Amino acid sequence: xxxxxxxxxxxxxxxxxxxxxxxxxxxxxxxxxxxxxxxxxxxxxxxxxxxxxxxxxxxxxxxxxxxxxxxxxxxxxxxxxxxxxxxxxxxxxxxxxxxxxxxxxxxxxxxxxxxxxxxxxxxxxxxxxxxxxxxxxxxxxxxxxxxxxxxxxxxxxxxxxxxxxxxxxxxxxxxxxxxxxxxxxxxxxxxxxxxxxxxxxxxxxxxxxxxxxxxxxxxxxxxxxxxxxxxxxxxxxxxxxxxxxxxxxxxxxxxxxxxxxxxxxxxxxxxxxxxxxxxxxxxxxxxxxxxxxxxxxxxxxxxxxxxxxxxxxxxxxxxxxxxxxxxxxxxxxxxxxxxxxxxxxxxxxxxxxxxxxxxxxxxxxxxxxxxxxxxxxxxxxxxxxxxxxxxxxxxxxxxxxxxxxxxxxxxxxxxxxxxxxxxxxxxxxxxxxxxxxxxxxxxxxxxxxxxxxxxxxxxxxxxxxxxxxxxxxxxxxxxxxxxxxxxxxxxxxxxxxxxxxxxxxxxxxxxxxxxxxxxxxxxxxxxxxxxxxxxxxxxxxxxxxxxxxxxxxxxxxxxxxxxxxxxxxxxxxxxxxxxxxxxxxxxxxxxxxxxxxxxxxxxxxxxxxxxxxxxxxxxxxxxxxxxxxxxxxxxxxxxxxxxxxxxxxxxxxxx
Ligand code: GAL
Numbered sequence: 001x002x003x004x005x006x007x008x009x010x011x012x013x014x015x016x017x018x019x020x021x022x023x024x025x026x027x028x029x030x031x032x033x034x035x036x037x038x039x040x041x042x043x044x045x046x047x048x049x050x051x052x053x054x055x056x057x058x059x060x061x062x063x064x065x066x067x068x069x070x071x072x073x074x075x076x077x078x079x080x081x082x083x084x085x086x087x088x089x090x091x092x093x094x095x096x097x098x099x100x101x102x103x104x105x106x107x108x109x110x111x112x113x114x115x116x117x118x119x120x121x122x123x124x125x126x127x128x129x130x131x132x133x134x135x136x137x138x139x140x141x142x143x144x145x146x147x148x149x150x151x152x153x154x155x156x157x158x159x160x161x162x163x164x165x166x167x168x169x170x171x172x173x174x175x176x177x178x179x180x181x182x183x184x185x186x187x188x189x190x191x192x193x194x195x196x197x198x199x200x201x202x203x204x205x206x207x208x209x210x211x212x213x214x215x216x217x218x219x220x221x222x223x224x225x226x227x228x229x230x231x232x233x234x235x236x237x238x239x240x241x242x243x244x245x246x247x248x249x250x251x252x253x254x255x256x257x258x259x260x261x262x263x264x265x266x267x268x269x270x271x272x273x274x275x276x277x278x279x280x281x282x283x284x285x286x287x288x289x290x291x292x293x294x295x296x297x298x299x300x301x302x303x304x305x306x307x308x309x310x311x312x313x314x315x316x317x318x319x320x321x322x323x324x325x326x327x328x329x330x331x332x333x334x335x336x337x338x339x340x341x342x343x344x345x346x347x348x349x350x351x352x353x354x355x356x357x358x359x360x361x362x363x364x365x366x367x368x369x370x371x372x373x374x375x376x377x378x379x380x381x382x383x384x385x386x387x388x389x390x391x392x393x394x395x396x397x398x399x400x401x402x403x404x405x406x407x408x409x410x411x412x413x414x415x416x417x418x419x420x421x422x423x424x425x426x427x428x429x430x431x432x433x434x435x436x437x438x439x440x441x442x443x444x445x446x447x448x449x450x451x452x453x454x455x456x457x458x459x460x461x462x463x464x465x466x467x468x469x470x471x472x473x474x475x476x477x478x479x480x481x482x483x484x485x486x487x488x489x490x491x492x493x494x495x496x497x498x499x500x501x502x503x504x505x506x507x508x509x510x511x512x513x514x515x516x517x518x519x520x521x522x523x524x525x526x527x528x529x530x531x532x533x534x535x536x537x538x539x540x541x542x543x544x545x546x547x548x549x550x551x552x553x554x555x556x557x558x559x560x561x562x563x564x565x566x567x568x569x570x571x572x573x574x575x576x577x578x579x580x581x582x583x584x585x586x587x588x589x590x591x592x593x594x595x596x597x598x599x600x601x602x603x604x605x606x607x608x609x610x611x612x613x614x615x616x617x618x619x620x621x622x623x624x625x626x627x628x629x630x631x632x633x634x635x636x637x638x639x640x641x642x643x644x645x646x647x648x649x650x651x652x653x654x655x
Contacts, residue, residue, distance in 0.1 A: 034365060106159075159201075168198070212492050247268040277321065303340050395437075404461065435596060482570050529578035545565070623645075
């Protein structure tokens with residue numbers, strides 16, 4: 001099976017989405033000149049080009065793309081070629097309204113934007129396959145082609161009638177009998193018993209709370225249906241070009257698709273990443289997404305899209321201050337990316353994203369953004385030979401599972417303030433601030449490579465996952481679990497006792513009496529720290545070896561944190577500092593050292609292969625102790641004992 005290595009051939013891919021159909025042909029030549037100046041070696045063509053390629057049903061307009069593929073090849077620029085199926089031409093919706101998705105409240109999503117396709121529509125799939133087939137037949141052997149890019153950010157749900165029929169087929173395959181479905185969805189509650197498959201619908205706007213089993217299965221179904229669309233196109237392009245790797249770009253920490261499952265179906269895992277330049281924790285958000293993508297890829301991955309400057313879809317959209325684009329790009333490379341790409345090459349003059357930055361902005365060649373892009377291109381070329389293909393070692397894993405997220409994120413919860421991505425991020429942030437490099441893992445993955453495994457929150461766990469956690473601790477692993485873990489089984493049935501009995505025994509908990517969610521701004525005192533978001537009324541069974549109690553209030557004296565052997569349970573979310581300190585100390589006891597000792601705040605250090613990346617996320621210069629003598633690949637100079645980094649500065653050190 002090909003991988004990203006085949007596409008990069010020892011280089012770091014550098015470039016972005018290229019939409020030349022928005023520009024006259026003279027601009028294409030100007031583009032190539034600027035691409036060469038910036039050392040761009042990869043462009044993604046065709047992402048939204050369906051109506052250009054097939055302006056009317058069955059027509060094919062490949063001439064413009066022939067010219068561009070050849071032009072890129074002539075200049076040594078590889079092409080990531082996209083199937084254009086995420087934005088069907090207006091004629092498809094007009095002639096075949098069955099291709100349009102329907103929202104939960106019955107609204108049709110019309111053409112005029114993008115991603116207006118129903119994953120369940122046989123008509124959509126037929127037309128998508130036809131254009132993909134012809135595209136692959138024409139360009140599968142083109143020397144410029146380095147990678148196939150299927151669709152773009154699969155994310156649409158459909159609640160319409162076709163989706164209903166497909167949902168029923170999916171449910172029949174899953175359950176076999178209606179009895180099994182009724183039992184699993186708990187339809188005895190509120191008299192929801194189904195007497196015929198035809199009565200089952202996707203979740204549509206109800207009068208009151210939705211059935212959680214139905215919602216959970218609908219999310220699984222949606223992910224599976226989108227994956228079917230993706231693999232159908234993948235199989236077509238593979239037939240024409242078996243040696244060209246295939247990817248589809250994920251959105252970061254997006255709830256819509258089970259990316260663990262999807263990653264197994266692609267050759268290269270790629271992601272789009274847009275931290276807010278004003279967010280003081282933007283760098284940590286980046287690190288989280290990068291760690292997760294690397295873990296899905298189990299090796300090098302591709303940063304398919306980022307912004308050279310502002311995006312245009314936040315309430316207020318800020319540019320990247322000088323140096324930040326370079327710093328965040330180097331961060332992605334440090335955390336395993338072998339490709340640093342953007343949306344998009346040239347900022348559009350028209351259309352919905354004309355205020356979204358490009359590598360070449362409205363200010364053109366003279367603009368700061370392009371000047372910085374050019375500098376970055378040179379930096380990437382300098383470090384590429386020492387970095388591409390190299391692994392990022394991590395001895396800590398954060399467990400994450402989409403099914404647990406979907407099961408927990410439902411109507412009728414005890415606290416709408418507990419948002420899974422926030423909890424996951426709070427734990428990752430604590431590890432990031434402790435300078436511990438982390439992988440992500442699925443709860444049923446082999447955890448043996450890790451000295452420390454943390455579970456921020458896995459509301460629903462399969463029996464196999466519980467067994468995996470127990471086996472991991474039996475074999476000497478250290479496990480730290482957060483609240484609302486192991487509450488339900490895979491069907492969202494609450495485990496007797498409100499938490500899996502085997503886990504309770506693991507942590508030394510006899511009874512979980514009540515959950516005590518906290519209001520915004522409310523904290524709960526615990527010995528030595530304050531907890532946020534949540535607390536629990538727990539009774540120990542006398543076997544825990546260490547207990548940190550709640551202090552004051554209703555829970556006074558009851559355990560907030562329990563440790564039994566190497567298994568820890570946190571029934572609240574400690575404030576950021578204490579959570580960082582706790583995890584740092586547990587990691588130390590488990591034999592895991594930070595990447596570097598004594599790092600100043602705002603400085604991140606990551607090892608990749610034999611290289612040490614040191615990144616200053618602050619605006620003030622810092623000096624960092626780096627024992628020994630190193631060669632800084634970015635400056636070409638040697639450093640001994642310490643390195644000074646300017647505002648948003650970076651060093652890439654080889655011993
Ligand atoms: C991504 C998308 C791109 C572009 C970008 C803007 O979600 O794939 O086409 O819209 O966002 O930030």
